[in-house]
Amino acid sequence: MDSEKISQIADIMAAHGLARVRVEESDGSAVELEYAVAAPAAPVAAPAAPSFSPAPAAPAPAPAPAAAPAEPADAPADEALDMAHTTAVRAPMVGVFYAAPAPGAEPFVHVGSKVKKGETLCVIEAMKVMNEVTAEADGEVVDICVKDGDLVEYGCCLMKIY
DSSP states (O other), X not given: OOHHHHHHHHHHHHHHTOSEEEEEXXXXXXXXXXXXXXXXOOOSSOOSSOOOSSSOOOOOOOOOSSSOOOOGGGSOTTSOOOGGGOEEEEOSSSEEEESSSSTTSOOSOOTXXXXXXXXXXXXXXXXXXXXXXXXXXXXXXXXXXXXXXOEEOTTOEEEEEO
16 A cells, blocks of 8 residues: 555544544555544543533543452442442444444343443444444443443543443
8 A cells, every 4th residue: 555545544534533444455455544542631520420421521540450340239229339439431432332233222231230341332333333342341330421322532431330
């Protein structure tokens, strides 16, 4: 692939806010371009209760890899969840969020669903390609931060797992 074609692809990526693209030629050659994207800026004020708006949430602290998160079932029903101990599932790319595998189908997960590491949580459509987003840890879905069909940005919080 010539440098002019690569430059055109980079221009298209910049114009559409794409972080990563892979182009394969008919002869089997391929090129993959990726922009380094800065982490989203933290908002001035974070909501006290879980939100269902598509706006990016404040960055969550890095989860401790050695310890599994506590299950909410261990806490009394009247005790509030400590949202500081949740794992944020962030959008790996810009695209359209879909909660279900097909229109009218049952969503992959609901608030309260128990999930295992590697389980599909949702899909993001980017450039007519459906990209699965999987759980990074075992736990329970305690918040879904976006609605089905919402446009999401790279790094925005899709849902939280406790």
